[in-house]
Amino acid sequence: MMNDLSSQSENILLQCSAINKEFSGVKANSNVSITVGKSQIHALLGENGAGKSTLVKIIYGLLQPDSGTMRFSDAEYAPKSPKDARELGVGMVFQHFSLFEPLSAFDNILLGLDKNIDVKSLREEVKTLSESYGLEVNLSSYIGDLSAGERQRVEIIRALLQKPKLLIMDEPTSVLTPFECEKLFKTLKKLASEGTSILYISHKLKEISFLCDTASVLRKGELIGEYDPKKMTAKALGELMVGQTLSQPKRPSATKKKNRVLSVSMAEVKPDTQFGVTLKNINFDVHQSEILGLGGVAGNGQEELMQLITGERIDRSIDIKYLDSNIQLLNPHKRRELGMAFAPEERLGHSAVGSLSLSENSLITDPKKRFQTNLGFIDFDELRNYTESVIEKFNVKTTGAQAVASSLSGGNLQKFVVGREVGQRPSLLVVNQPTWGVDALSAANIREAIVEIANSGAAVILISQDLDELLEISNKVAFLTNGLLSIPTETKNIKSSEIGALMGGLRAGETI
Amino acid sequence: MDLLEINFAVLVASLIVASTPLVLAALGELVVEKSGVLNLGVEGMMIIGAVSGFIVGVETGSAYIGMIAAAIAGALLSLLFAFIVLIMQANQVASGLALTIFGLGLAALMGHPYTGIKSPQIQTISIPFLSDLPIIGQMFFQHDLIVYLSLIAVFGVWYFLSRMRLGLVLRAVGEDHDVAHSLGYRVISIRFLAITFGGAMAGVGGGYLSLVRVPQWTEGMTAGAGWIALALVVFSGWRPGRLLIGAYIFGGITILQLNLQAIGVNINIAILSMAPYLATILALVLISSSGLHGTRGAPGCLGKSFVKTV
Numbered sequence: 001m002m003n004d005l006s007s008q009s010e011n012i013l014l015q016c017s018a019i020n021k022e023f024s025g026v027k028a029n030s031n032v033s034i035t036v037g038k039s040q041i042h043a044l045l046g047e048n049g050a051g052k053s054t055l056v057k058i059i060y061g062l063l064q065p066d067s068g069t070m071r072f073s074d075a076e077y078a079p080k081s082p083k084d085a086r087e088l089g090v091g092m093v094f095q096h097f098s099l100f101e102p103l104s105a106f107d108n109i110l111l112g113l114d115k116n117i118d119v120k121s122l123r124e125e126v127k128t129l130s131e132s133y134g135l136e137v138n139l140s141s142y143i144g145d146l147s148a149g150e151r152q153r154v155e156i157i158r159a160l161l162q163k164p165k166l167l168i169m170d171e172p173t174s175v176l177t178p179f180e181c182e183k184l185f186k187t188l189k190k191l192a193s194e195g196t197s198i199l200y201i202s203h204k205l206k207e208i209s210f211l212c213d214t215a216s217v218l219r220k221g222e223l224i225g226e227y228d229p230k231k232m233t234a235k236a237l238g239e240l241m242v243g244q245t246l247s248q249p250k251r252p253s254a255t256k257k258k259n260r261v262l263s264v265s266m267a268e269v270k271p272d273t274q275f276g277v278t279l280k281n282i283n284f285d286v287h288q289s290e291i292l293g294l295g296g297v298a299g300n301g302q303e304e305l306m307q308l309i310t311g312e313r314i315d316r317s318i319d320i321k322y323l324d325s326n327i328q329l330l331n332p333h334k335r336r337e338l339g340m341a342f343a344p345e346e347r348l349g350h351s352a353v354g355s356l357s358l359s360e361n362s363l364i365t366d367p368k369k370r371f372q373t374n375l376g377f378i379d380f381d382e383l384r385n386y387t388e389s390v391i392e393k394f395n396v397k398t399t400g401a402q403a404v405a406s407s408l409s410g411g412n413l414q415k416f417v418v419g420r421e422v423g424q425r426p427s428l429l430v431v432n433q434p435t436w437g438v439d440a441l442s443a444a445n446i447r448e449a450i451v452e453i454a455n456s457g458a459a460v461i462l463i464s465q466d467l468d469e470l471l472e473i474s475n476k477v478a479f480l481t482n483g484l485l486s487i488p489t490e491t492k493n494i495k496s497s498e499i500g501a502l503m504g505g506l507r508a509g510e511t512i
Numbered sequence: 513m514d515l516l517e518i519n520f521a522v523l524v525a526s527l528i529v530a531s532t533p534l535v536l537a538a539l540g541e542l543v544v545e546k547s548g549v550l551n552l553g554v555e556g557m558m559i560i561g562a563v564s565g566f567i568v569g570v571e572t573g574s575a576y577i578g579m580i581a582a583a584i585a586g587a588l589l590s591l592l593f594a595f596i597v598l599i600m601q602a603n604q605v606a607s608g609l610a611l612t613i614f615g616l617g618l619a620a621l622m623g624h625p626y627t628g629i630k631s632p633q634i635q636t637i638s639i640p641f642l643s644d645l646p647i648i649g650q651m652f653f654q655h656d657l658i659v660y661l662s663l664i665a666v667f668g669v670w671y672f673l674s675r676m677r678l679g680l681v682l683r684a685v686g687e688d689h690d691v692a693h694s695l696g697y698r699v700i701s702i703r704f705l706a707i708t709f710g711g712a713m714a715g716v717g718g719g720y721l722s723l724v725r726v727p728q729w730t731e732g733m734t735a736g737a738g739w740i741a742l743a744l745v746v747f748s749g750w751r752p753g754r755l756l757i758g759a760y761i762f763g764g765i766t767i768l769q770l771n772l773q774a775i776g777v778n779i780n781i782a783i784l785s786m787a788p789y790l791a792t793i794l795a796l797v798l799i800s801s802s803g804l805h806g807t808r809g810a811p812g813c814l815g816k817s818f819v820k821t822v
Binding site: 062081082083086094098099100101102103107110111112 | 677680681683684687688690691692694695696697812
């Protein structure tokens with residue numbers, strides 16, 4: 001028996017036993033026990049609010065458990081701060097990068113280190129690290145100028161400099177392009193092969209079955225079990241995670257010839273900000289009951305195009321027709337009155353006012369004046385009913401219609417915003433990154449709602465970085481690359497081998 | 513009226529003296545703001561420094577001890593501010609304004625028995641050889657210790673913020689306190705230290721006013737110097753070097769208009785007295801409209817309360 005234990009513990013790096021953590025009455029972790037082996041890539045799977053983040057924050061010393069013990073490298077482990085955790089060999093790369101945008105990449109790396117070390121030798125060390133793990137980054141550039149992938153590389157370098165035995169990656173691919181993801185996977189596999197264990201948090205099932213050796217599934221703060229992701233289908237894992245069967249929305253069936261709802265045509269539009277993208281030769285139509293997917297890596301003109309469609313930015317030179325009338329000079333509110341609905345990417349500040357309640361947020365995007373009496377007073381009953389129906393239908397986790405928008409987590413607010421827009425029954429819905437940072441079940445709900453509204457006759461423009469999402473529900477897709485839009489192509493005619501080329505700026509059929 | 517009556521060397525020497533309180537107070541506030549805290553109480557801390565420095569200076573007969581007392585008094589008042597905004601997480605703007613009002617009132621009360629008394633003298637230190645240089649010697653190398661220290665402080669703050677690790681940490685805290693916290697830096701402690709430093713510097717600046725520049729105690733003697741110091745921080749784009757230049761420009765105009773008044777230039781005195789303030793406004797407008805740096809140097813978390821969330 002003793003022998004058994006010791007030989008087992010040789011391969012164990014981290015052992016968490018019966019961890020409990022409660023936040024004002026809500027159990028974030030209840031009796032969670034996981035074991036991470038040496039050189040293992042261990043997935044931590046779960047929905048938003050399943051307790052993954054709480055658990056890793058406990059491991060990283062940002063939170064202290066209410067009860068439960070941890071062992072790390074064969075010793076008691078109870079870090080009081082991230083500093084303790086780093087000293088003992090635990091590194092972490094956050095989902096929302098903990099980087100200082102106005103500082104240079106190098107200063108950021110320096111700030112992540114606990115000891116005052118020689119700047120020159122640090123530069124050397126960073127250089128060798130980035131070369132051997134494919135983590136290229138320009139050290140003197142400001143973080144604000146770097147792409148999400150580059151920022152993540154800065155974070156990884158920073159974590160690796162501590163020579164961690166365990167590296168925690170919190171939803172690392174949520175902001176990356178497919179190419180950057182592949183690069184990251186290579187880096188992680190190399191690290192694991194050299195003895196570093198990786199605790200990998202995600203709700204993207206495909207990458208977990210590709211990358212990870214073991215997966216612990218959490219649901220509502222409890223550990224459901226430990227599984228081998230290579231032996232299970234993504235669907236089965238997803239259902240374990242959610243606790244119910246997942247529906248796969250089908251794209252709307254666009255059979256008959258439908259009316260054109262929106263047509264956009266522009267020759268060249270220069271950006272109004274210093275770091276913006278110039279849009280060139282963009283022409284597309286979207287019809288009734290059709291979902292047009294606009295893909296491509298964020299920062300290639302999506303934001304600029306969205307602003308022109310919503311009317312946040314007015315440009316006389318573009319030609320934009322809604323149901324055959326010219327709307328190029330109308331502001332967003334006027335456009336909404338005509339039956340357009342928008343859900344921009346930036347939740348606080350563009351799609352919702354953080355300091356206002358959810359009800360009030362419904363009220364300010366009420367083009368049809370549903371929530372007003374004839375005398376112009378607010379119809380509070382109607383407003384509350386509508387807001388509560390959105391909250392219920394989209395499973396928004398909040399204290400109620402009176403909660404202020406900024407009190408919701410990003411994913412929950414996103415569900416609310418999309419629900420609010422869909423609930424207006426628009427003839428045209430424009431959504432930008434609708435499922436970014438939203439868990440699998442809610443993402444499926446959001447997609448379903450989008451498909452449903454298209455089926456009921458609305459036209460939808462879906463701007464998304466998520467390729468699977470685009471291919472799954474849109475009828476046509478086009479890709480934005482450096483301000484150029486590829487010609488919209490029927491989704492069902494696209495071969496997966498062509499997509500890379502389309503994203504790289506080639507037109508369909510031009511593939512090499 | 514003859515412009516040549518103005519002695520250029522004396523003018524420069526006295527503009528340096530006139531600017532030193534501003535340099536000191538603004539430099540302290542620069543560090544405070546770099547850590548992400550906006551302390552609008554500079555004026556209050558200066559006047560408390562002025563009155564405390566004066567009282568202690570008169571009672572002990574030593575201007576230097578007075579200066580030290582001024583620094584301590586300013587720092588003590590700033591600790592009150594630090595407690596209110598960092599621990600109680602009150603609004604920084606309102607708390608800063610309250611600090612100024614409180615400081616002005618308290619100083620008037622404390623200083624009442626000392627009105628009209630002359631302060632102890634502070635010796636000028638002539639730097640050997642350099643002070644013997646014609647004109648330049650008189651301009652730059654025949655000052656008191658505090659002037660030299662203020663220049664060293666400008667260099668020191670620059671070196672600290674741009675070359676030292678602790679300075680980098682302080683800037684990082686000011687740019688994004690949530691990130692700094694998640695990396696394990698102690699946001700509240702760092703801001704506490706920065707605010708205390710700012711208070712001590714404002715106190716010394718005030719002490720210099722009542723012990724050297726004027727040198728006596730009158731109620732409300734700071735006359736907006738704290739506000740000018742705040743403006744200088746923005747004017748400088750949060751850079752110590754530019755702050756020094758800005759302070760000397762402001763001080764220069766102050767001294768020049770006094771000289772112009774003295775020789776009886778035919779401009780309304782009201783307008784002449786306005787000149788330094790007008791120049792400050794003009795400089796601020798020019799800078800923010802030119803887009804040269806404007807608010808680009810402003811720390812990301814300036815004025816925001818830090819609430820620990822994990």
